[in-house]
Amino acid sequence: MSIRLTALAAALMLAGSVHAADPIKVGFVSTLSGPGAGLGVDIRDGFNLGMQHLGGKLGGLPAEVLIADDQQNPDIAKQATDRFLKRDKVDFMTGIVFSNIMLAVGPAVFQNQTFYISANAGPSQYAGAQCNPFFFNVAWQNDNLHEAVGKVVQDKGFKNVMIVTPNYPGGKDAVSGFKRFYKGKTEEMYTKLGQLDYAAELAQIRAAKPDALFFFLPGGMGINFVKQFVAAGLSRDTQLFAPGFSADEDVIKAVGEPMMGMFNSSHWAHDMDNAENKRFVADFQKAYGRLPSLYASQGYDAALMMDAAVRDVKGNVADKKALQKALEAKRFKSVRGEFKFNSNHYPVQNYYLRAIGKDAQGRVTNKTMGTIFTNHADAYVAQCKMK
């Protein structure tokens, strides 16, 4: 009894404190704890740096960023999103790392007619048949980086490739992306999402003797995989390939020298030569004491993208049609250089080959080797019938 009264009183109390001014509100739900935490933290730090460069404002208006941790759990992500949409009435949502969580949260966001600016997750569903006017991806479509690796592996003439990915939609996208451009023999191995001990898989790899191995294991999974791969002595016979996700600064920092010589693909690199990127990389290092990863660059771009669109509609974010047009127009300067949005709101952009080695200062890091694709679109855009 009295407990129910307390509930009511609490609800009333909250009702009293409704927002007085109307800042632009951004709901940032991301994976900030557990094995995938490194990715979410990088996106968040990149986004925060973007907000800092914008003076804490979006389109010249005061802005408020609400942050929640989804613990890499679709259920918790849904609850947090629900709270941001219905209780805090945010104007933009962003931050989600993993595609499975994006797919779980998406319907509620779209139903609420709130714009989602994905700074990472780019599921094929939202690029194709389920594309949505309220969904934008400022990073890539999941397959893209894998397609680029597939092209490289094909061009380098490898014949027998083993693929290791976690058993979830992003993993499936990785396999189909890779195989779209690599036509040789493959063997696929699916691991548990969040798996940390790869002894059983490594034994199978040793028995199968592939000449190249392509793996897509984001965050802590990739760190452990590479460490154990090298410790098992497999790096002597098998060349490692990965998308940029599994070979960026977060992984390199944890693994170190064993990563040297590994090839990977990305749409961005910290050594890219443009003014925006130089400022971003330098300030990121100053603020957080580490090199930014591609995740951080995507978070940074998401902030800039919101800013440009809000400025475009002169702060009238209630006009959804106009805001959509403004977002599509892409009037900000990305740290990756030029790119534009396709009709499904996914980027059309270049993809580069990177190799891990020592730079001039003796740090183990990524170095851009060349361009794999120019103005590359995703494979699903034809299925998208956006109104």
Add this chain to the structure above:
Amino acid sequence: MTQLVLEQALNGLQFGLMLFLLAAGLTLVFGIMDCINLAHGSLYMVGAYFVAAAAQAADSFWIGLGAGIAGAALLGLLLELSLFRQLYRRDHLSQVLATFALILIANESVRVIWGPAPLMLNPPESLAGPVEIAGFFYPAYRLVIIGVGLVVAALLYLLVAKSRVGMWVRAGAANREMTEALGINVRGLFTAVFVFGAALCALAGGLLGPLLAVQVGMGESVLILAFVVIIIGGIGSIRGALVGALIVGTVDTLGRALLPTLLRATLPADAAATLGPALASILIYLLMAAILFFKPQGLFPARA
């Protein structure tokens, strides 16, 4: 193929021995004190964090391991004196609730102290690479784990099966009242066993740290496996814990590695891809259910 089986068998042995370190303490606490301790996994987690923190501070894995074990033993002592002593006389429900509460406190405290991101613990430099055995390369560090596990298992077996203290422990597990009546300080014995179990947890956590990741929640999944081990082996039996751990370790590893291959050879590719991982992941639970069906007290029941 034989090489694959051999390598997987080594992996299974390594996994099984680590499970044994966890299950040994747990089975004694259950067996002697009739006390269910869900927080055993948390001792493993906290132990691993202690080892990682100490190893970072001392810049030496082995010093860190020693310091971490000592720290976990001390924590175990404090817990036993302050909380568990009160719990032995309570019903199982109270024990479940109190130790579940400990899990919540442990996870959150670790998050406060070390942050939400996993800690990285690296093996000693000299053990980071592979060594060649029987014509193939195997990670040196995993071999060391197997060695340490075997030595500890042997010592533990001698201690429990052959020494006087071990006799008391076994007597306590078989019949607590009678042991007390014989004038043995069961209270002190309880404390000692609990502290010893905590130290074994930290040993397992510290050894596995470089292979896995030291992170919040790492104790929970391993706790369930330790439960399965002692259910299979029989509560209160060290021998049962060892046999159970080796069975679980081997079945899980071999199942994960060989089942998909086996199914692919016998079933259509589509069905094999769906069934393989699902079956491999529940294999040990099916095994447990089967053993329980025939022997509800486990393979080596301590109370005859």
Add this chain to the structure above:
Amino acid sequence: MAFYRPARWQNAAVSVSLAMLIALPELLTALDQSYYTGFATRVLIFALAASSLNLVLGFGGMVSLGHAAFFGIGAYVAAICYDAGIHEGLLVLPLAALVAGLFALLVGAISLRTRGVYFIMITLAFAQMTYYLFISSSAWGGDDGMPIYERMQFAGFSLLADEALYYLALGVLALCMLLFARQAQARFGRTVQAIRENETRMEALGYPVFRYRLVCFALGGAVAGLAGALLANLTGMASPNLLQWTQSGTLLVMVIIGGVGYLWGGLVGAVVLLLLEEFLLAWFEHWHIALGLLLIGIVLFAPRGVAALFGKHHG
């Protein structure tokens, strides 16, 4: 020790709170806080799940740490129904209860052969097995769980509005509580409670103890499945996390906070815990430490829970 007997003053209290609960969505809408309607629905559903565990634990005396399995299976049945094109709640809800109940029957049949810590650990292990089965089978979405893009209907009425689902959950909860209250007075209920108090005696009297316990266990599982199906429709997905053993632990905590074996124990516990979570989390990110200490305090000093404070003189 007939805890399960509601007193007359409680009937009055129940009527008043029921009236308040019926008025709640209107009130929240008026206050522009309709987000809390969804939250209140969640509380009602967890109250149902916790009450079903209370049936097994408090009423039947079986310490089950695997109750989340039945809760989660109910959710998956709802999602699988959605996938198969069955959108009628009158079909989905009984089906969820049936499947979860049958699974509980199976688990119970093996687990109830054991006693004490064995029973606790075996229920736990079975729940974990279910969890692994669901996360590794691609047909049921694996790690991602299964989405429900559109809520089911109920007797032809749409449940799209949060208020509609709220009233459905309230109705189901009220019905189940009524069933539990009646049950406690009936022959079956009295027998199960007598078994809890003195198993040997009941066995000697010729009661089929095992069978009574099993039915009680399965009934608890069925109601948990019902709650799971409602929750899946609320959140729009069946998540494997519902099956995780920590979920069982949370339900257990709810029951114990509320009061083991008291008719309202599960309900009170769910309300208290979820409200604490919703409002404490905002101020104190690490509130689990406080919760843990509170739980240990309850174990050591108030082992009968919060509901006991209200119902003491009727014990």
